[in-house]
Amino acid sequence: MKTILKLFTMLFCVVSFAQTTIKGKITDNTGLPLPGANIVVVGTSSGTVSDFDGNYTITIDREPPLSIRITYTGFQEQIIEITTNDQTVDVTMIEGNELDEIVISASRTPERIFESPVTVERFGLKSIKNTASADFYGGLENLKGVDINTNSLTFKSINTRGFATFANTRFMQLVDGMDNSAPALNFPLGNLLGMVETDVQSVELLPGASSALYGANAFNGILFMTSKNPFDHQGVRGYIKQGITSQEAAGDNSYTDLGISMAHKFSDKFAAKVNFGYLKGTDWFATNYDDKNMPGGTRESNINYNGVNVYGDEVTTNIREASGGLSIIPDVNVSRTGYLESDLTDYDAESIKADWGLYFRPWGNDFEIQYVGKVGTGSTIYQGAQRYRIDGFSLQQHKIEVRNNDFFVRGYVTSDKAGDTYVMDVLGPNLLNAWKSHRDWFGDYIQTYAGATLGGATDAEAHAAARVAAETGRPEEGSEEFNRLLDQVTSDTNFLTGAGFRDNSKIYHGDANYNFGETFDFAEVQVGGSYRTYRLNSFGTIYADANGPITYSELGIYTQLQRTLELNENLELKLTGSIRYDKSELFDGFFSPRISAGLTVNENHNFRASYQTGFRNPDTQALYIGLQTNAGTLIGGATDIGDRYERSVPVSQFAQNNFGLPSAIVQNGAAAYTNSLFSSIAGDLGSHDPANDGSQFIGNSNFVDPEQVSSFEVGYRGKINDFIIDASAYYSTYNDFLANENVVAPLYGDVSNFDLTGYDPNNPASVAGLNADTQQILAALQNDDFVGYQTYTNTEETVNSYGAAIGVTTKVFDGFDLSANYTWSRLDFDVAGNPDFQTNFNTPEHKVKLGFGKTELFKNVGFNVAWRWSDHYFWEASFGSGEIPAFNVLDAQVNFRVPSLKSTIKLGATNLLADEYFTAFGTGFIGSQYYASLTINNL
Structure with missing residues (x-):
């Protein structure tokens, strides 16, 4: 037995x-x-x-x-x-074909892109492998409806449907569900600290309002980047790219980009991965020396020259007024001699990033627990209200997520540090002042001018002699003294004397989603929500947080219902409805609904229509920035900004003598919103009509409220013979649109009593007939007793935009891939009637993009060519505004598979025509990149 x-x-x-x-x-x-x-x-x-x-x-x-x-x-x-x-x-x-590809972002559930209820673009493994761009992130530029504004070599900003600067706070970027925005900046730094190319599984992009499912920041578009799960993708993958960047201003410079991914499945219950990426090169030199004050002017032709990429020459004064009114001194403005941007930065571009993940499936099925960590540091150039040298900036994220095919619950923290970052627009004036004070410099200039004039010199000769005398002893760029002053000013975080800033801000975020699937007979139902806390901590260098970190929170909940109706054997109707409620502790709650319908005909044609809404809570800078510079102060629009930001401002001797005021007055940030005038008053007072009360000059920007958008969209996806077509059109209406206004807040005088009735600029005696507050305000403007602010506020005007896009793909000549797309965009806004308001639409009216290639031209040989053309457009932003000429760009690559080495060799070039161009006012011209790469897939 x-x-x-x-x-x-x-x-x-x-x-x-x-x-x-x-x-x-x-x-x-x-x-x-x-x-x-x-x-x-x-x-x-x-x-x-x-x-x-x-x-x-x-x-x-x-x-x-x-x-x-x-x-x-x-x-x-x-x-x-x-x-x-x-x-x-x-x-x-x-x-x-493209219609069969699966997307998740449009409805938070897997579905064929053919049946997606809204416009969605996908950039999959095949596209990543065959991109003619230098990296996968740059390859997104070939998608229809997408602009990529190139800030620098390593910082590219995605823009969909306009309304964006490089600080694109209306666009969200998610990496494995985590918001990739830097807490201090409130927008992503491109892929500087993002994904390693060998670990990218797919990229999806939703243009337009996406708040119904993704919340406040998914206002004008959202990018989803998904990495490879080590349970499904194991082994070692790596690449190295070596080449040069070529620019007329910078010359030819070495360029290196490498990455490695390692993943292993230890059992059916545990897998892990680690990725590392490194990039080093030379940024595009910014050499726009056009004169902001006099079109076509130069330092030689304009004594008040202010070059675009020259810093320090914005320090200017009226030399007659500075001399105390001496008649021998002309009534003109003179600016200091600034330093070129290339003197203030080395243009090194670098990105170092790593991420790792531990994945557990305790029951050997689809239930998974993830821990993911990411860290990155880098150096680049960023252009916001000023030009920033981002040097050693670091970002890290840590996430815990529990999920299966029906739900996920995740929580993560994002933290950043500013490193040795500094602001070049602030560095220039303060470096000059550290060498010789502005008072002493202009004193030397005036004294020498007077002496030269008395000695018989012409006006031009006297100005030339005055500048030489004032500049005597100036440290040459690169000299020991220059480098000492550079280190001194960039390490000083007081923007009145230094140019560096500190930051250690954080975002804490949690979100969850449950898909009931077929639990209910009437529809597929999803519910979810999110909660986020901001903790701003710039130690008073960026935000109004000198007295301690600023914290505030926001939450949101949503639901979606989706149902498919079979009308007959050839017709299928898919209906989707979503609604989300969000509440920030700073603002009232807001509902964001979305409804859509998709009609499928014969499995080859799909027609869709949708109504989408969105809102955007003002970003961290719009709320709490308190950045004080010699040129003015950037001030946030939160209602409590007056409690958080104040500064002591010297008062002129004139006001002390005539109005009995102290030598200094403490003004808080609320003055920009409660007691201010538009900055344009300085130039308009000279032409004032005495019959006008001057009320058009009163600024008093409104404190910020959330933006709102509603968008109607129609589209078609389908296959006609051998052509795949995807077309869409939209019309969007924005209310409470957020932008900047420039105002001045006088140190004395009540703006609510400001009345210029009877004031004649040609009759100084007419001032005596004005009320006391108006007299004081005019005196404040005359004696520089005011603070200039750039505020954040909402326009009362409705801003509209509309556009359309169409993409066509097919195969020609026995297997060659051919693609073409066209995008049309228009702004509908009364620009002339709102001259002080910037919409930052910043997108060309017309864009055309073409692609041509074949994965197997010969055995183990493939190629791809991408060409794009952009119409001219006008760029406007806080740093500066100007016309962007039309440009066309050709990228190309050829690749060779080496099966015995499990490798692919690629030779590629971007901007192969070497026709340098730029996408934003004030940036460097974009040159060419030439590279050879080796990719190893040891799967």
Whole structure:
């Protein structure tokens, strides 16, 4: 009996641990191997991916019969029945088209892009592999409806549907569900601290309002970047790119970009991965020396010259007034001699980033627990209200997430540090002042001018002699004294004397979503929500937080219902409705609804229509910035800004003598919103009509409120013969649109009593007839007893925009990929009637993009060419505004597969025509990049 029991036990163990092995090769219909294809045993979490040669092997503790599912982006899914052990299954995948690709972002649930209820763009593995751009992030520029504004070599800002500067706070960027924005800046720094290319699984982009599902910051578009899960993608992958950047101003400079990804599945319950990326190059030199004060002016032709990329020459004064009114001194403004931007930065561009993840599936199914950490540091140029040298800026994120196919719950923290970052517009004036005070410099200038004039010199000769005398002893750029002063000023975080800033701000965020799937008969139902806390901590250098960190929170909840109705065998109607409620502790709550309908005809044509709404809480800078410079103060529009920001301002001797005022007055930030005039008053007073009361000069910007947008969109996706077509059109209306206004707040005088009735600028005696407050305000303007502010506020005007886009793809000449798209965008706003208001639309009316290539031109050889053309447009931003000429760019690459090394060699060039261009006023011209890369896929 014991023997029988032993035999039975042994047999039971054999049955319990019986294993089935399946192996084979995955290829496309041309016989080309498909590395990275997903092979999963149906009903389990067991699976693998094909290696570089398309080969795969799966071993599972189950006996046949069973099924495996094979998927690969751009190809139709296949399910294969397995009937015996050690079965070899070679699979030829059938290529689909763009309409078959699966997206998640549009509805927070997997669906064919063909059936998406709204416009969505996808950039998958094939697109990433074949991009003609220098990296996958730059390749997004070839998508329809997308602008990429190039700030510098390593900082590119995505813009959809306009209304963006480089600080694109109306656009959200998510990496594995985490907002990639830097807390101090409130917008993402491109891919500077983002994903390593070898770990990118897919990229999806939703243009337009997306608040109904994604909240306050998904106002004008959202980018989703998803990484590879180590349970599905194992092995070592790496790349190295080596080449040069070429620019007329900077010359030819070495460029290196490398990355490595390592992932391993230790068991069906545990997997891990780590990624590392490094980039080093030379940024595009900014050499726009056009005179802001006199078009076509130069330092030689204009004594009050103020160059765009010259810093320090914005320090200017009226030399007659500075001389005390000496008649021998002309009544003109003179500016100091500034330093070129290239004198104040080394233009080194660098990015170092790493991320890692631990993935647990405790029950061996789709229930997963993730810990993901990310850290990055880098150096680049950023252009906001000023030009910033981002040097050693660092960002880190840590996330815990629990999920399965039906739900997720995640929480993460984002933290940044400013490193050795400094502001070049502030550095220039303060470096000059550290060498010789502005008072002493202008004193030397005036004294020398007077002496030269008395000695018989002409006006031009006297000015030339005065500048030489005032500049005597000035440290030459690169000299020991210059470098000492540079270090002194950039390490000083007081913007009245220094140019550096500190920051250690944080964002704490949690969100969750549950998809009830088919639980309810009437519709697929989803519910979710999010909670976020900001903790601003710039130690008073950026924000109005000198007295301690600023914290505030916001939350949101949403639901979505989706139902598909089969009208008949040829018609299918998909209805989607979403609504979200958000509440910030600083503002009233807001509902964001979205409804859409998609009609599918014969599986080849889909027509869609949607009404979407969105809102945007003012970003951290719009709320609490308190950045004081010699040129003025950037001040946030939160209602409590007056309690958080104040400054002591010297009062002129005139006001002390005539109005009995103290030598200094403490003014708080609320003055910009409660007691201010538009800054344009300085130039307009000279032409004032005595019959006008001057009320048009009263500024008093409103404190900020959330922006609102509503957008109507229609679209079509379909296949007509061999052509895949995706077209859309939209009309958007923005209310309470946020932008900047420039105002001046006098140190004395009540603006509410300001009345210029009877004031004649040609009759000084007319001032005596004005009320006391108006007299004081005019005296404050005359004696520089005011503070200039750039405020954040909402316009009372409605801002509209509309546009359309169409993309067409097909295959020609026996397998060549051909694509073309066109985007049209228009702003509908009374610009002439609102001269002090900037919408920052910043997008061309017309854009055209073409692509042509083939993955297998010859055996193991492929290529791709991308061309894009942009119409001219007007760029406006706080730093400066100007015309951007039309440009066209050609990128190209050719790649060689080396199967024996599981590698691909690529030779590529961006801006192959070497026709330098720029996408924003004040930035460097964009040159060319030439590179060779080696990518190894040891899957």
